[in-house]
Amino acid sequence: MSKPRLGHVxxxxxxxxxxxxxxxxxxxxxxxxxxxxxxxPLVAKxxxxxxxxxxxxxxxxxxHDEVALLAARxxxxxxxxxxxxxxxxxxxxxxxxxxxxxxxxxxxxEGNTPSEALPLLxxxxxxxxxxxxxxxxxxxxxxxxxxxxxAIVAAVNGEAWSLPRRNMCDECHREKKMLLQHSAEFVxxxxxxxxxxDRIDPNQCFIEQGVICMGPMTREGCGARCTAANVPCRGxxxxxxPEFEQGGKMVDALAALLPAGAIMYLDDLIGTGYRFSLxxxxxxxxxxxxxxxxx
Amino acid sequence: xxxxIRLPKVKRIEGHGRVSLFVGDDGKxxxxxxxxxxxxxxxxxxxxxxxxEMPLITSRICGVCPVSHHLAAVKAVDALxxxxxxxxxxxxxxLLHLGGLSQDHALHFFFLAGPDFLTxxxxxxxDILGVVAAAPELALKAIGLRKVGQNMVATIGGRASHPVTAxxxxxxxxxxxxxxxxxxxxxxxxxxxxxxxxxxxxxxxxRLIEEHPEHGTAPMPQMGITGPDGAFDLYDGAITVxxxxxxxxxxxxxxxxxxxIGETVLPNSYAKAPYxxxxxxxxFYRVGPLARINIAESMPGAHSSAMLEEFRAKLGRPAHNxxxxxxxxxxxxxxxxxxxxxxxxDPEIISTDVRVKVEREAGVGIAAIEAPRGTLIHHYEAxxxxxxxxxxxxxxxxxxxxxxxxxxxxxxxxxxxxxxxGESAVxxxxxxxxxxxxxxxxxxxxxxxxxxVVEVVSPTGEVLATKGAS
Numbered sequence: 001m002s003k004p005r006l007g008h009v010x011x012x013x014x015x016x017x018x019x020x021x022x023x024x025x026x027x028x029x030x031x032x033x034x035x036x037x038x039x040x041p042l043v044a045k046x047x048x049x050x051x052x053x054x055x056x057x058x059x060x061x062x063x064h065d066e067v068a069l070l071a072a073r074x075x076x077x078x079x080x081x082x083x084x085x086x087x088x089x090x091x092x093x094x095x096x097x098x099x100x101x102x103x104x105x106x107x108x109x110e111g112n113t114p115s116e117a118l119p120l121l122x123x124x125x126x127x128x129x130x131x132x133x134x135x136x137x138x139x140x141x142x143x144x145x146x147x148x149x150x151a152i153v154a155a156v157n158g159e160a161w162s163l164p165r166r167n168m169c170d171e172c173h174r175e176k177k178m179l180l181q182h183s184a185e186f187v188x189x190x191x192x193x194x195x196x197x198d199r200i201d202p203n204q205c206f207i208e209q210g211v212i213c214m215g216p217m218t219r220e221g222c223g224a225r226c227t228a229a230n231v232p233c234r235g236x237x238x239x240x241x242p243e244f245e246q247g248g249k250m251v252d253a254l255a256a257l258l259p260a261g262a263i264m265y266l267d268d269l270i271g272t273g274y275r276f277s278l279x280x281x282x283x284x285x286x287x288x289x290x291x292x293x294x295x
Numbered sequence: 296x297x298x299x300i301r302l303p304k305v306k307r308i309e310g311h312g313r314v315s316l317f318v319g320d321d322g323k324x325x326x327x328x329x330x331x332x333x334x335x336x337x338x339x340x341x342x343x344x345x346x347x348e349m350p351l352i353t354s355r356i357c358g359v360c361p362v363s364h365h366l367a368a369v370k371a372v373d374a375l376x377x378x379x380x381x382x383x384x385x386x387x388x389x390l391l392h393l394g395g396l397s398q399d400h401a402l403h404f405f406f407l408a409g410p411d412f413l414t415x416x417x418x419x420x421x422d423i424l425g426v427v428a429a430a431p432e433l434a435l436k437a438i439g440l441r442k443v444g445q446n447m448v449a450t451i452g453g454r455a456s457h458p459v460t461a462x463x464x465x466x467x468x469x470x471x472x473x474x475x476x477x478x479x480x481x482x483x484x485x486x487x488x489x490x491x492x493x494x495x496x497x498x499x500x501x502r503l504i505e506e507h508p509e510h511g512t513a514p515m516p517q518m519g520i521t522g523p524d525g526a527f528d529l530y531d532g533a534i535t536v537x538x539x540x541x542x543x544x545x546x547x548x549x550x551x552x553x554x555x556i557g558e559t560v561l562p563n564s565y566a567k568a569p570y571x572x573x574x575x576x577x578x579f580y581r582v583g584p585l586a587r588i589n590i591a592e593s594m595p596g597a598h599s600s601a602m603l604e605e606f607r608a609k610l611g612r613p614a615h616n617x618x619x620x621x622x623x624x625x626x627x628x629x630x631x632x633x634x635x636x637x638x639x640x641d642p643e644i645i646s647t648d649v650r651v652k653v654e655r656e657a658g659v660g661i662a663a664i665e666a667p668r669g670t671l672i673h674h675y676e677a678x679x680x681x682x683x684x685x686x687x688x689x690x691x692x693x694x695x696x697x698x699x700x701x702x703x704x705x706x707x708x709x710x711x712x713x714x715x716x717g718e719s720a721v722x723x724x725x726x727x728x729x730x731x732x733x734x735x736x737x738x739x740x741x742x743x744x745x746x747x748v749v750e751v752v753s754p755t756g757e758v759l760a761t762k763g764a765s
Contacts, residue, residue, distance in 0.1 A: 012335060016358020020456045022402070025442045026435070032427060042406065044422040061335065091355045094340040103336040121334060142358060142456040193347040193681060195463040195653040202468070229453025229460050230467035234351055236457075266680065271344040275352070 004052035004156050008040035009072045012061030012092055012125065017083040018042065020142035024149055031149070034156055051076035053155045059085040059092055059279070060126045062119040073132040078155045080136045081128045082148065087137040088238040089279025093125045094271065096278055096285035124285045136161050140222060141236035141276055147221060167240045168215040168233055172224040176205040179257065191262040194232060206232040207257060212267055214275075217250045238277045245281055247273020314703050314724060316715050324707050324715050329699040329728060331692075341686040346372055346677040347463050347655075353673065353688070354457045359402070361457045362395030362448060363666035364673075369461040370531075371673040374550065375660025376463060376653045383646035384465035389530040390478075390638045391451040391458065392664065393631040396529060397489075398444030399667040400584075400628045404496060404621060405437030408729045411722075412499045436488045440628075443481045447635075450474050465650030472645050479639045482632060489625075489632045493602055496625035501609065503618040503726070510727050511616030513701035514539040515579055516571060517586035518694065520665045521546075525592030527599070527630055529665040536571060536580065537590050541613050545573065549663035552672050556689065568696045569689055579697030582669025583731060584623035589613035594626075596633030602626045617702050620730040655681040666691050668732055692733045702727030 008018065018041070022028060038047045048054075054076035060066055073079055084090040095103060100121050128134050138151050154161035169176070178187040188210030194200060197209060206213035206227065214235035215227065222237050239246040250273045254263055263269065274281050317326040337356055344352060349368040354361035366388055373380060405413070410421040413430065420428075427434045445455045451470060452458025460467045504511065517537045522528030525535065525543075534552065536545040547555050557572045571578030580586075589612060594600045606626060610619055638644060657679040663672045669691030676685035692699075706723040707715040714720055 014355055014358035014361075016355070016361065016456050019358045019402075022441070023445050023455050025438050025445075028438070029427065029434075032424065037424065042423055044410075044420045044425070091352065092335045092340075095336045098336075098339055103339040106336075106339040106342070118330075118334075141355060145455075193345060193463075193655060194467070195347050196655065198652055200467060200650075225454045226459045231351075231453060231459040231462065234348075268343065268345045268348070268682070271348065271352075 003034065003036040005038050005050060006035040006152075007038055007048050007051045007054040007072065007076065008042070009048070009054060009056045009068055010041050011056065011058030011065040011068060011086070011128075013058030013083065013085040013090065015041075015057070016142040017055075017057040017086075017148070020145050021148050023145045027149065031152065034153070048072065048075050053078045053080060053152070055080045055082045055152075056086050056128055057082040059090050060122060060128065060131060061092060061095075062121045064119040066122065066131065069128060069131055078135045079128070079132065080138065080151060080155060081134045082138055083143055084139045084141045084236055084238055084276045086128050087134075087139040088242070088277045089125055089127045090141060090276055093277070093279035094275070096124045097270065097283075099123075099286045102286070124279065126279055130279075137163070139163070139219060139236075139238040139276075144221070144223060164220045165240055166220050168218040168220045168222065168224055168227075168237070171220050171222075172205075172215055172227045172233075173203070174205045174227055175203055176208065178208050179205060186259050187257045189259070191258055191266045193267075200230050202230050207254070210258065212250075212254070212258075212263070212272055214246070214250060214272065216253050217244065217246045217273075234272065234275055236276050238280070242280060246277045247281065247283075314728075316703070316707060316712070318712050318715075322711055324710050324712070327700060327703040327707060329696065329703055329733075331696075338686050338688060341675075341683050344683050345681045346375060346660075346675055346683050347653075347681065349673070349675060349683070349686075350461050350463075351457075351459060354459075356688075356690075358456060360395065360399055360666050360668070362392055362452065363664055363671050365452070365458055365461055366392055366530075367662055367664045367666070367671045367673040368675075369463060370662035370664065371660040371675050372463045373653075373660070374662050375658040375675060375677060376656060377658070378464055378651055378653050380465040380651065381646075381648045383469065383643045384649040386638050386641060386644050387451055387466050387470060387649065388461055390635060390644070391448060391461070392530050393635050393638075394444045394447030394451065395458075396444070396667050397628055397631050397635075398441045398448070400624050400631075401437055401440035401444065401492070403667075403732045404492060404624055404628075405433070405440075408621060408732065409437075411726060411729065412503055413495070436491065439485055440488055440492065443485045446481065447478055450478065462650065464653040467650070469647045469649045470645050475639060475645050479636075482635055482639065486632055486636075489628050490598060493598075493622075493625040493629050496622045497602075497605070500619055500622035503621070504610075504616045507618060507723060507726060508616070509705045509723070510618050510702060510730070511614075512705050513617075513698070514613075514615040515581050515698060515701070516544065516574075517589045517613055518580050518582050518670055519587040519590045520549075520663060520670060521590060521592070525590065527587065527591035527594050529587075529627070529631070529634075531664070534663060534670060535590050537586075537613060539613070539615070541589075543590075545571075549672060550661040552661065552663070552674075552689070556672075558689070567693055569694050570697075579701075580694065581617075581698045582691055582694040583620065583667075584627050585614065585617065585620045586669065587665060588623035588626055594633075595630050595637065599626055599630035599633055602629060617698065617727055617730045620732070624732070655679070668692055669694050692731075695731050695733065699728055699731055699733060702731065 054072045081087045192210045213232035215233040218235040219237040219240040313330045315328045316324045319325040350365045353368045354365040406423040449455040453460045520532045521535045522532040533546045538544045659676045661674045672689040674687040
C-alpha cells in the first residue's frame with residue numbers, strides 16, 4: 001500500500017511552525033516513514049496534487065496566499081491549519097489596525113508604495129477558515145512539537161483530533177490566592193511591566209503580582225512553558241474557544257482584580273489582549289480609504 | 296526588444312523570493328535582481344506597543360532565528376533605559392544566542408543548502424529526503440547538532456520556538472546546576488560532529504569554488520560585529536566594515552548606525568536596501584558568516600583559529616566567492632562550540648543574580664547582534680509611559696540584498712533568455728543565492744518565505760517568460 005501523500009504550504013508567517021516540526025529531531029524519520037512528502041519548501045518536489053493531507057502554515061496576507069490556499073484545499077482530503085497565523089490570524093494580524101497605505105508609509109517612507117510587480121496585500125490579514133473549510137486547526141506560536149506530531153498521526157489514520165477547551169491556568173503551576181477570595185480591594189495597586197517588579201515571584205499568579213497575564217483567556221495545550229520560565233502568558237494559543245473575545249474577556253476578568261485606569265493607561269490592551277487573535281476579534285479592522293475593491 | 300526574466304521559486308531557503316532577469320535589446324541578460332515578495336509590516340505594528348514587550352513580539356518575525364530578534368530587542372530596550380545587566384545574565388543570553396545559532400547553521404548546512412553538494416549528483420533528490428536516503432549517518436549527526444542547540448534554547452530560553460526569558464534588565468530565570476551539567480555533557484558529546492561538519496564544509500566549498508569561479512567575481516566590502524581588538528564575537532561589540540581590498544574602513548558603535556548606514560527603497564521588492572553612507576547609494580556590502588570570518592582578527596579557540604588560518608591560506612583575505620559562506624558558517628559552528636564550552640565552565644553561569652529592576656522611562660534604544668545570517672540592528676524610541684513611538688529594524692538578509700543580486704547576475708550575465716532559464720544556469724543562480732542562507736521572514740519583518748521564481752521582463756515591464764512553480 002502506498003503511503004499517504006503529504007504537502008506543506010507556507011503562507012504569510014515566520015516558518016516557526018515547520019521549525020517546531022523539525023524539533024521532533026530523530027522522530028522526523030518516523031514521519032518520513034509514515035508519509036510521502038510531495039510538496040514542501042524543504043523538499044525538491046512540488047507536486048501539489050491528489051494530497052491526502054496538506055499542512056498550511058501562515059495567514060492569508062496577499063493575493064499569492066489566496067491562490068495558494070485555494071489550490072491546497074482543492075488538492076487535499078484533509079487540510080491542517082498549522083499554528084496561530086493559520087488558525088486565528090496570528091501576530092501578523094496586528095496589521096489590521098492600519099490601512100495598507102499607513103503601513104507602507106511607516107515602513108518605506110511617505111509616498112513610497114510598492115510596485116505593481118509585487119503581490120498585492122489583502123486589506124486584512126485573515127485566518128484560513130475565512131476562505132476554506134479547515135479540518136484540523138492547531139493554534140500556538142509555535143505549536144508544541146508533540147502537538148503537531150499527534151495531529152499529523154491523527155490525520156494519517158483518519159482519526160478525529162481536537163483541542164482542549166479549558167484555559168492555560170489549568171496547566172500553570174502558579175498559586176492563585178487573592179484571585180479566589182471575595183474582596184473589596186484590588187489584588188494590586190497598579191499594573192506593572194514585568195521588568196518593573198522588585199522580585200518576580202516564580203510561584204505566585206502573575207495577575208496577583210500586578211502583571212497582565214493572558215492565561216485566563218488563552219487555550220491550554222502549550223504546557224504553560226512561559227509562566228514556568230517566569231514570564232507571563234501572551235496568549236499565543238488564541239482564545240480557549242474561537243467565539244471568545246480574547247482581549248475583551250480579559251478586561252472583563254481583570255475589572256474586579258486590577259484598577260481599570262491602570263490597565264487602560266499603563267498597558268497595551270490591544271497589543272497584549274489580542275496579540276495573536278485580532279483577526280477573529282470584534283475589533284474593527286482599518287479599511288483603505290475609498291476601498292479599492294479587492295475584497 | 297529588451298525583456299525581463301523572472302525565475303520562479305527558489306526552494307530550500309527561508310521564505311518567498313523571485314529572481315528577475317533584465318534582458319537588453321541585444322537579447323542578452325544585462326542585469327538581475329533578487330526580489331522579496333512578502334510583506335508583514337512589523338515596523339508599523341510595533342508602534343504603540345509597550346517597549347518591554349519588544350523581545351516577545353519581534354521574535355515572531357522569524358521562526359528560524361527568533362533568538363536573534365529576541366536578544367537584539369532586549370539589548371535595545373536595556374539601552375533605552377540605560378541599564379547595565381548583571382554578568383551572569385549577559386553570559387546566559389550569549390549562551391542562548393549561540394545555541395540558537397548552532398541549530399540554525401546546522402539546519403542550513405545539512406538540510407537547506409547541503410543537498411546541493413553533500414550527496415553528489417547521483418544520489419536521489421537534492422533535498423533533506425535525499426540526504427536521509429543517501430547518507431543516513433550524516434543525517435543523524437545533523438539532527439543531533441540541531442538538537443543540542445534547540446535543547447539549549449529550550450532550557451535557557453524557556454521554549455525552543457520563540458524563547459521568552461530575556462527581559463529588560465536581565466533574564467527572568469537563572470540556570471540550575473543540573474541543567475548546566477546537562478548542557479555541558481551535550482556539548483562535549485557533539486563537539487566531534489561540529490568538527491566533522493567543518494571539514495566537510497571545507498571540502499565541499501573548495502570543490503564548489505573550483506566549479507563556479509564566477510561566484511567570486513563581485514568583490515564587496517564586508518560588515519560584522521567584532522569584540523575588542525577585532526576578535527570574533529557574535530553577541531556584542533562594534534560594527535566593523537572592511538573594504539573589498541581587506542582594509543578596515545570603519546568601526547562604530549551600533550547606536551551610531553544611522554551615521555554609517557543609509558537605507559533606500561527598492562522598486563520591485565518588499566525589502567529595503569541598506570548602503571554604506573561613506574560610499575553613497577552604491578555602497579553595497581556583505582554580511583553573515585563569510586563577512587565575519589573575513590573580518591575576524593582572532594577566534595575563540597584552538598580549532599577555530601587553525602581553521603581560520605587554513606581558510607585564509609586557501610581563499611585569501613577577504614574571500615569573495617560567496618560559495619565560501621558554507622565553510623565560514625561551519626567554522627562559526629566550531630567557534631560557537633568553543634565559546635559555549637567557555638561560558639558553561641564559568642562558575643558564575645549558575646548565579647541567581649540575573650536581573651536588575653528597570654523603571655519605565657522615555658528614551659531611545661539601539662542595539663545590534665550578529666544573527667546567523669548577519670548583522671541585526673533594532674532601534675526603538677518610547678515615551679514616558681513606555682509606548683513605542685518609533686521602530687526601525689535592519690536585518691541580515693536586507694543588508695545582503697545587493698550581494699544576492701550579484702550572485703544572480705554573475706551566474707547568468709551575457710546569456711540569452713533561453714540559456715538563462717536552462718537547468719545549469721538556474722542551478723548556478725540557486726547555488727549563489729542559497730550560499731547566503733537568505734531568510735525572507737527576516738528581510739521582510741516585513742516579509743517571510745522564499746521559494747524562488749524567475750521571470751523574464753521586457754523593458755516595458757511585460758513578463759515574457761516564467762520558470763518554476765508559484
